[in-house]
Amino acid sequence: xxxxxxxETNYSPSRYRTPDGAPADxxxxxxxxxxxxxxxxxxxxxxxxxxxxxxxxxxxxxxxALPGGFSKESETLLESAKRELEEETGVGDVHIExxxxxxxxxxxxxxxxxSHAFVALVHEQYLAERRAADDAADVRLFPVDEALRMELxxxxxxxxxxxxxxxxxxxxxxxxxxxxxxxEFTIGELxxxxxxxxxxxxxxxxxxxxxxxxxxxGIIEEVKDRDGEPKLSNRYSxxxxxxxxxxxxxxxxxxxx
Amino acid sequence: xxxxxxxETNYSPSRYRTPDGAPADxxxxxxxxxxxxxxxxxxxxxxxxxxxxxxxxxxxxxxxALPGGFSKESETLLESAKRELEEETGVGDVHIExxxxxxxxxxxxxxxxxSHAFVALVHEQYLAERRAADDAADVRLFPVDEALRMELxxxxxxxxxxxxxxxxxxxxxxxxxxxxxxxEFTIGELxxxxxxxxxxxxxxxxxxxxxxxxxxxGIIEEVKDRDGEPKLSNRYSxxxxxxxxxxxxxxxxxxxx
DNA sequence: TTAATAGTGTCTATAAGACAGTATAGA
DNA sequence: TCTATACTGTCTTATAGACACTATTAA
Numbered sequence: 001x002x003x004x005x006x007x008e009t010n011y012s013p014s015r016y017r018t019p020d021g022a023p024a025d026x027x028x029x030x031x032x033x034x035x036x037x038x039x040x041x042x043x044x045x046x047x048x049x050x051x052x053x054x055x056x057x058x059x060x061x062x063x064x065a066l067p068g069g070f071s072k073e074s075e076t077l078l079e080s081a082k083r084e085l086e087e088e089t090g091v092g093d094v095h096i097e098x099x100x101x102x103x104x105x106x107x108x109x110x111x112x113x114x115s116h117a118f119v120a121l122v123h124e125q126y127l128a129e130r131r132a133a134d135d136a137a138d139v140r141l142f143p144v145d146e147a148l149r150m151e152l153x154x155x156x157x158x159x160x161x162x163x164x165x166x167x168x169x170x171x172x173x174x175x176x177x178x179x180x181x182x183x184e185f186t187i188g189e190l191x192x193x194x195x196x197x198x199x200x201x202x203x204x205x206x207x208x209x210x211x212x213x214x215x216x217x218g219i220i221e222e223v224k225d226r227d228g229e230p231k232l233s234n235r236y237s238x239x240x241x242x243x244x245x246x247x248x249x250x251x252x253x254x255x256x257x
Numbered sequence: 258x259x260x261x262x263x264x265e266t267n268y269s270p271s272r273y274r275t276p277d278g279a280p281a282d283x284x285x286x287x288x289x290x291x292x293x294x295x296x297x298x299x300x301x302x303x304x305x306x307x308x309x310x311x312x313x314x315x316x317x318x319x320x321x322a323l324p325g326g327f328s329k330e331s332e333t334l335l336e337s338a339k340r341e342l343e344e345e346t347g348v349g350d351v352h353i354e355x356x357x358x359x360x361x362x363x364x365x366x367x368x369x370x371x372s373h374a375f376v377a378l379v380h381e382q383y384l385a386e387r388r389a390a391d392d393a394a395d396v397r398l399f400p401v402d403e404a405l406r407m408e409l410x411x412x413x414x415x416x417x418x419x420x421x422x423x424x425x426x427x428x429x430x431x432x433x434x435x436x437x438x439x440x441e442f443t444i445g446e447l448x449x450x451x452x453x454x455x456x457x458x459x460x461x462x463x464x465x466x467x468x469x470x471x472x473x474x475g476i477i478e479e480v481k482d483r484d485g486e487p488k489l490s491n492r493y494s495x496x497x498x499x500x501x502x503x504x505x506x507x508x509x510x511x512x513x514x
Numbered sequence: 515t516t517a518a519t520a521g522t523g524t525c526t527a528t529a530a531g532a533c534a535g536t537a538t539a540g541a
Numbered sequence: 542t543c544t545a546t547a548c549t550g551t552c553t554t555a556t557a558g559a560c561a562c563t564a565t566t567a568a
Contacts, residue, residue: 017330019276022360022371040541042545073274073369077360101358101373103279103334112330114279114371116358172511173430188546194513201513205531207548209514212529219512237546239538253510254429255476256451256458257466257557296517297568445519462558464521469556494519496565514530 020111024081025068025156026051026096027163028089028120030141031180031196043188043236046196049141050160052152053088056138059109060153064142066160071116081118088139089122095179096120099163107155115154119163121179171197173253175219178246184223186233186241187211218249277368281338282325282413283308283353284420285346285377287398288437288453300445300493303453307404307417310345311395316366317410321399323417328373338375345396346379352436353377356420364412374416376424378436428454430510432476435503441480443490443498444468475506 028051033044052064067088071080078098086092102115142150147160170176171194180193187207194201203209210220223231223243232240285308290301309321324345328337335355343349359372399407404417427433428451437450444464451458460466467477480488480500489497 016278016327019279019330021273022276022279039544040539040546070273071360073276074362076362077358077371098357100355101334103328105331105333114334114373116371172509172513174512186547203514204533206514209530211548234539234546237538238540238544239547241547251512252429253512255431255508255510256429257460257463297519297566299518443520460558461560466557468521491519491566494565495517495567496520498520 017112019114021070021113022077022116023068023070023113024077024084024116024118025066025159026081026085026088026118026120027066027099027160028085028094028122029144029163029167030122030124031193032124032141041234041237043192046192048144048196050144050147051089052140052142052147054138054140055153063153064147064150065153066117066156067139068115077116078118081116081120085120089126091122091126094120094122094126095176099166100159102155102159104155115159117159117163119167121167121176123180123182168198172201175246175250184231184233184243184245186236186243188236188241190220190244218247219251220244221247274369276371278327278370279334279373280325280327280370281334281341281373281375282323282416283338283342283345283375283377284323284356284417285342285351285379286401286420286424287379287381287383288450289381289398298491298494300449303449305401305453306398307401308346309397309399309404309409311397312410313395320410321397321404321407322410323374323413324396325372334373335375338373338377342377346383348379348383351377351379351383352433356423357416359412359416361412372411372416374420376420378424378433380437380439425455429458432503432507441488441490441500441502443493443500445493445498447477447501474508475504476508477501478504 030049030051031046032049033046035044036042051067053067055061055063055065067084068081069084071077075083078096081096081098082092082094085094085096096118099117099119102117105112107113108115144160144164148157148164150157152160167176177190177193180196181189187210190210191203191206221244223245225231231243233243234240287306287308288303289306290303292301293299308324310324312318312320312322324341325338326341328334332340335353338353338355339349339351342351342353353375356374356376359374362369364370364372401417401421405414405421407414409417424433434447434450437453438446444467447467448460448463478501480502482488488500490500491497
């Protein structure tokens, strides 16, 4: 081959300009439930929200930004992201996954800083205490559409848009819905969670499809009580609904049949 | 919140340890065709191969490694990966996408170096001249299973394994097969390409499925000549086969019906 | 005539999709 | 009795899957 990069020649760190930092930024989604004021029990309104922090200092002081911070040499990026998130939300056992890197020159006025974006999915209940304490403070949940219309710090608007696209795809093709649901849930809840993330989702016969056909291959299964009787819930309706849970089965999708 | 990271306080780069480099490493896959020696025209054997480079210097001198090199402050990681790959293969118009980051402490003896892995998919024909010139040199294609059994530099074995898993999933769920095929191809070729990447793929009625059902929603379409007559090919068989091309249609897969 | 690929015919079982109807129980 | 959710019945059409059969033509 022609000239090789530094990796193929004698290496001396001081000869090269090196990055000024490798932060992890976390797009933390949750789905909030708000009770509707109806005559009787009803399903709540569910809305996809994203956690933002108001910056205190340069650059972008005053602007809202994604939580995150610089990673350390002694940790992986994933460990770094988990640490930062725990510092922000006080919650450790969240679903968190690497997602993409952002490296456009000039994206951070502090220098050459490549940001590593993570997506975290959190049960609303884990944030409950935090919200009470910090409401109207410098850490808040915003509805996703609202966040996407805001002037955020850095390229965080683009990061959120990419993260949203990714979880929309994953919501339809994997079982990440479980990250937003209790262990046992009703079909109505599952349907709502899918719709909160993918508004265009509409399946007239949803219960029929999920409880026959593919479900025979076991994405979800009915919950039974100790006597082997179907376990029901009437949280949301007069008529009790069957409770389900996700199994470990992950269907392999294919466009080729 | 509790204590904020550097991003939320006054920033002074010199106060923090910074990374020693952000290289892009490229897992470049291609599918090679080898004619079988049969009595007549027949489909070639197709094999998934990955491009490796033999390192000349410390660290891991003599070991085979992924092509790549340190990114520069003035370019995005994608631009960096494209540049490195072009230097290696002489080809510019390849399909290349970001894939993951590798950050385990100690993964690179030269220091704190977070590697950005890309997957590139290349038509075999683009490599044809290169191979003739460089055969038995320090840049070679290896069958993927062989590469995964080798002692490679850094954590490149793990990177290749992850990349393989990713393109296997994408081969089944997207139309990346087109990156390994000519503009116009036969069903037999498509089937072979899928199998080269996903050996477990087996569809007895493949032609039937792809030309009815989902194909009515248009993943591929028949190629016609100027007179509107079906365009055929007899590259691989006595009986001429219909040529197809991919459309722009990307099916939306779902586990929920 | 055969080899090697490229299809088609036909049948059956399963799934998708629509849509009207029934079930439940607290307010 | 009404309301809001949770289903079930029934019909039609589409798709999946198996597998035997026909088609093509240079060597």
